[in-house]
Amino acid sequence: MKTPSIVNITLPIIYLIMSLFCSLSFAQTVNRTTMLSNSCAACHGTDGKSADSIPSIAGKSVNYFIETMHAFRNGSRPSTVMIRHAIGYSDDDIKRLADYFSKQ
Numbered sequence: 001m002k003t004p005s006i007v008n009i010t011l012p013i014i015y016l017i018m019s020l021f022c023s024l025s026f027a028q029t030v031n032r033t034t035m036l037s038n039s040c041a042a043c044h045g046t047d048g049k050s051a052d053s054i055p056s057i058a059g060k061s062v063n064y065f066i067e068t069m070h071a072f073r074n075g076s077r078p079s080t081v082m083i084r085h086a087i088g089y090s091d092d093d094i095k096r097l098a099d100y101f102s103k104q
């Protein structure tokens with residue numbers, strides 16, 4: 001059997017170390033809340049500050065935000081599009097979003 005050369009061993013190790021560093025820095029810059037809130041920006045504006053007829057969601061109280069998202073989700077507040085978004089988010093996601101947008 002041929003013994004593996006030093007290159008055959010070193011390259012995968014270098015690759016592993018590099019990919020570890022890349023994924024660490026990615027995790028720091030794009031956290032879960034940022035990813036979730038980005039999907040709202042298309043309609044509600046950057047950081048929830050809307051420039052047109054869609055309501056702004058920046059600076060709403062955490063309680064109002066959570067109650068509203070739950071009401072969209074269970075259908076008790078009628079909506080055109082928000083029910084479709086609200087059903088995709090867990091209670092924990094909604095709390096994160098409420099926290100994030102209340103500080104914008």
Ligand code: HEC
Binds near residue numbers: 041044065069
């Ligand atoms: C496709 C456009 C669209 C996207 C994307 C969207 N929204 Fe909405 N949002 C609306 C519209 C339109 C309304 C007004 C209610 C309705 O008709 O659905 C609304 C209303 C709301 C309200 C109530 C505001 C108030 O003043 O009572 C909240 C809170 C809200 N959205 C949160 C979110 C969050 C959080 C996200 C991202 C997870 C999001 N929206 C993504 C269109 C959108």
